[in-house]
Amino acid sequence: MSATVFPTGVTIYNPEKCWGGYTILQAAERGALLIDMNGAEVRMWEGLHGFPNKMLPGGYVMGSLGERNPKYGNQDNTDLVQVDWDGNIVWKFDKAEFIEDPGEEPQWMARQHHDYQREGNTVGYYVPGMEPRTDGGTTLVLSHKNVRVPEISDKLLLDDVIYEVDWDGDILWEWKVSDHFEELGFDAIARNLMYRDPNYYTGFGKSHIAGDWVHTNSMSVLGPNKWYDAGDKRFHPDN
Template sequence: MINMRTVYPIGTTVYNPEKCSSGYTVLNLYKGWASQARIFQKHVEEAVKEKKEFSSNGMEVIDMNGNIVHAWHMSTNCLRTPLLQKNGNVLLNEMLDTNSTGKFGDGHPREYDWEGNLIWECNVPTELHGVGGTTWRLENGNTLFVYKMMMPDSARLKISDMERRKIDGMLSDCIAEVKPDGELVWDWKSHDHLDLDDWCRNDPAPNWTHFNNIQALPENKHYDQGDKRFKPGNILVSGRSLGFIFIIEKETSEIVWRYYGDHLGGLAGQHSPFMIKKGYPGEGNILVFDNGQSPLRLDCHGGRSLALEINPVSSSVVWVYDNSHYFFNAYGGHCERLINGNTLIAESWANRAFEVTMDGEIVWEYVADPRESTLLMDVHRVPYDYCPQLAAMSKPEEKAVAPPEHTLLNLPEPCERKE
């Protein structure tokens, strides 16, 4: 949609307050790959004016009617899922230099306060290449993040396919946990634990694993019932290029759960698996955005995106959002469960976020302005009082928005063709 030359509504296009889980929506806006690090915060009027002058990466907090109530903007690439913390700070992976490793670049996990001031960062060594996926602040105050490194020769020699072994710059995704002072306390490397011959045959790129999301598992009923695989703190990982998601047991670093899927052929280029928190409908299940891009198996659903809810114990699909071939998002994308049982979905390449009921009814929809050449990579819904800064604001008015009938969008008079 972002490349279309046509006319369509932007902003909040659908809103049914009675059926929505209303609150503020945090938008992760992304544009290309920049080479310098700079972040700044503006008041709403200044932020809107700034956006008209140039398209930037950053985050915006909007109400249900699409009004910006707060914004952070930066000239760097914010890699995947910056998270708004309960204190109003933002935790993210920020790109610093794209020249060293192609599109992955070199970057650091960083934390900014509500006003956009840098208050914490972890300096990733220069021999490592880029950061990606979600950065998590753990209950003990430590930070969990993904980084990339060149696969060592000792691992490359274990690859059976000789042509693939020759690929220059083979990268390996890794996961690190650091203390607030940057001390490394836990480290996990893909090439030490994954099958080096398990790779995407139709995309033998250097980005072998492509971790695009991690989550430290929350408290859940499966562990309470004795299933140790789902111990809180174990790490849920999405390997996009591998076509499966898996769980790492933190204490042993072993993989204790893995899901390829079999719905319409299985996962294909998936993003953003998250275990649903206690107290939410479907608690303990895992939601995942299944892109349907670059099928890894011949029977996969190429060109058709899905939002799947999986029971991790039985590995069965218990709910799916499937709008057939009218819903396709090749890269990016996100889905999360809301407190009323609805699901919030980001269709990144359409610059579209929407909320659906369990029956698949769209009860809220927001379309970002495509003229900004910005991708709406992720969305998160938070309560009106989620952090002190939001709680101090007056609760916004919730105005219903009903989309017009298609016939009302016709031009009043036919265009006259000129020879």
């Protein structure tokens, strides 16, 4: 007989083997939830979605305020924001693409998904001496962009793009994966398969389909590293 009662909350906690601290997680349909080591709620930012949420020094949190209708986009967040402890927006980026989906209110969207990185920290979690900036600096944002590239496929592609965004929410630089197709090293067999089916699917009730040909889940600048220190300029910390 299958189980019908499941434990919830913190089920295992050995203080002698855990580093004390807090965990932020995305509570679906509610918002960003901060808990302590015993699972007690410390703070809930209602309506602050996250893909993912990230804490910044000073009680700031990053996330998004909305998601695009999945009929027309795949995991597209409408924006990327930084809020303070009280939920006030102190930074926002959404000016990547003006979207006019059928039956939806036209709006600017970031189309952010999976990852982003604030200047000052290259790994996305706490590292001594690498604090992310909270009142300035740039932010790397991983987003989507629909493109047509005949060399890859005759079908519409869902491309991944990295934006470098300043404190005013303006794009300073962008990098699309499809622009570097020839550098990725696909052989003839892989190119043939990708051309015919660039991960083309019809999930989530979509009516607007594109081939999710790359599906990037993470990105970051390299940061300080031993290879650059040894003289290999390819591994510049800002690359």
